[in-house]
Amino acid sequence: MRDFWIIVQQTFMSKVKTKPFIITSIVMILAVFVMANLSKIVDTFSNMGGDTANELVVVMADDTLYQTLVEQVKDKDIEIKRSEKSNEALIKEVKDEKIEAFATITVDENDMIAVTYQTNKMMDDNAVVLEEALNVIQTAKQTEKLSLTPAEVQTLFTPIAFDEKNISTSVKSDEELGQASVLVYILTFLIYMTVIMYSGMIMTDVANEKSSRVMEILISSVSPVKHMFAKVFGMGLLGMMQMSVLGIAAYIAFTTNKSVGTIGELFKFDNVSPMTLVYCVIFFILGYFLYAMLAALLGSIISRTEDASQMMMPMTILIVIAFIITMSGLGNPELAYIKWASYFPFFTPLVMFLRVGLLDLPVWEPLLAIAIMVVTIGLLGWIGARVYRGGVLMYGPSRSLKDIKKAIQLGKE
Structure with a gap:
């Protein structure tokens, strides 16, 4: 039995002292701490660019809609910047990486909002913020047009009461x-x-x-x-x-x-x-x-x-x-x-x-x-x-x- 434990000890010690084992262990521990502090790390890198605001260039003719949109996103980490440049000029600025994206916003005769969003990024969070804000504005415009009270609007968007109960004995x-x-x-x-x-x-x-x-x-x-x-x-x-x-x-x-x-x-x-x-x-x-x-x-x-x-x-x-x-x-x-x-x-x-x-x-x-x-x-x-x-x-x-x-x-x- 003594021979058995000698080989066990030799196997254990010969590996635990090696550089690959030590480096692998350190990397794994660091990976865990990085995962735990991922949100802090992301925020740190996001703020490394200084205090430059997250700007979104918009092209729109409706002054009222512009003011409403600015008000709607004031609590978001985004600044709406209006531009009167042509579509071709803004596309060139996106390609030259002077701006990340721009949105062309129009309103038709039925007060329906349409947006064309052009960006050089595969995933753009600003697009999501803009879409949500404009959806809220359009809902408000249409409910006002239909003379609906806030209570009636709330009723329209109230979800059904859905209570799921699993009676399976294995769940x-x-x-x-x-x-x-x-x-x-x-x-x-x-x-x-x-x-x-x-x-x-x-x-x-x-x-x-x-x-x-x-x-x-x-x-x-x-x-x-x-x-x-x-x-x-x-x-x-x-x-x-x-x-x-x-x-x-x-x-x-x-x-x-x-x-x-x-x-x-x-x-x-x-x-x-x-x-x-x-x-x-x-x-x-x-x-x-x-x-x-x-x-x-x-x-x-x-x-x-x-x-x-x-x-x-x-x-x-x-x-x-x-x-x-x-x-x-x-x-x-x-x-x-x-x-x-x-x-x-x-x-x-x-x-x-x-x-x-x-x-x-x-x-x-x-x-x-x-x-x-x-x-x-x-x-x-x-x-x-x-x-x-x-x-x-x-x-x-x-x-x-x-x-x-x-x-x-x-x-x-």
């Missing part, structure tokens, strides 16, 4: 559903990132040890099976540490920043069932070990780091499919294909947690999925031990997954 409350959706997003991206990052690290680590012939020294003092499980466990501890640091950073960033508002509220899981949080941890850990076992198995039959990307492809395809299924099921997790996919062990960590988070499932469903995953992990461990025993002694280019059979045969000798 959770709106509060829990909203927070659980955020939790599903977080777990989905964490597992996706973990599988891609740490499984690849396990595979390349084994390949590096084989290519440098270190593996031959290691397996002379410790069994290949013990070496495989120590690698998986050591890399798992590394991943748990990095994700814990990231989680603590996220908690600090969003709870200490009072300006995050709605975003900060999304990261509060006070309405989420405690069992949902427990399932989150279980599926994350089982998902890691499932793909880590597969990575160690595949990594043992390659002896060059150049072959790692080829062997990673099947795992990448599996996790990408699981990711796509999960994202497609966020709108309706009760679809039949979502249900059946949640029991396929390589999809279970993402898809079953989607169902657990968004639906009130019977206890036996997530427990059955967990049991299937545990059995699959055990099966992969058993097969992996046999492949690893012979695979660590195989050298030369890896041609395909057919090398697994060769590794098993070599391990029997």
Whole structure:
């Protein structure tokens, strides 16, 4: 057992001290704090141009309408500037980036307002502000024309009383559903990132040890099976540490920043069932070990780091499919294909947690999925031990997954 923990420690320490790991961790933590302070950062960059007003050039003949429009947008971050230049001259100014946009506003014989808005930006917030303001003005002009009182106008725009009640026994409350959706997003991206990052690290680590012939020294003092499980466990501890640091950073960033508002509220899981949080941890850990076992198995039959990307492809395809299924099921997790996919062990960590988070499932469903995953992990461990025993002694280019059979045969000798 002492040999096992020595390899675990060596695996953990050899990675945690590397520059890529440290830089990746710092970048991830900075990304969290940037997200938490995104509104402040955007405001800062928006104000870097000085105190220049946000101007919108308009061409219009109606003086009354112009005054009404200026009054309508006085509380908005926009200044209406009237121009008498020709359409061609203003288009040239837009192209020369002297102005960002201009609007030509006309009123027909029926007092209906028409606007032609020309801009050099793909998305222009001023266009939205202008449209809303002119809609309000036109509504007021038409109601006055029809001699309607303010109360009658309010009646026209009063929405119907629509109370939706879901009587399904599997649907959770709106509060829990909203927070659980955020939790599903977080777990989905964490597992996706973990599988891609740490499984690849396990595979390349084994390949590096084989290519440098270190593996031959290691397996002379410790069994290949013990070496495989120590690698998986050591890399798992590394991943748990990095994700814990990231989680603590996220908690600090969003709870200490009072300006995050709605975003900060999304990261509060006070309405989420405690069992949902427990399932989150279980599926994350089982998902890691499932793909880590597969990575160690595949990594043992390659002896060059150049072959790692080829062997990673099947795992990448599996996790990408699981990711796509999960994202497609966020709108309706009760679809039949979502249900059946949640029991396929390589999809279970993402898809079953989607169902657990968004639906009130019977206890036996997530427990059955967990049991299937545990059995699959055990099966992969058993097969992996046999492949690893012979695979660590195989050298030369890896041609395909057919090398697994060769590794098993070599391990029997």
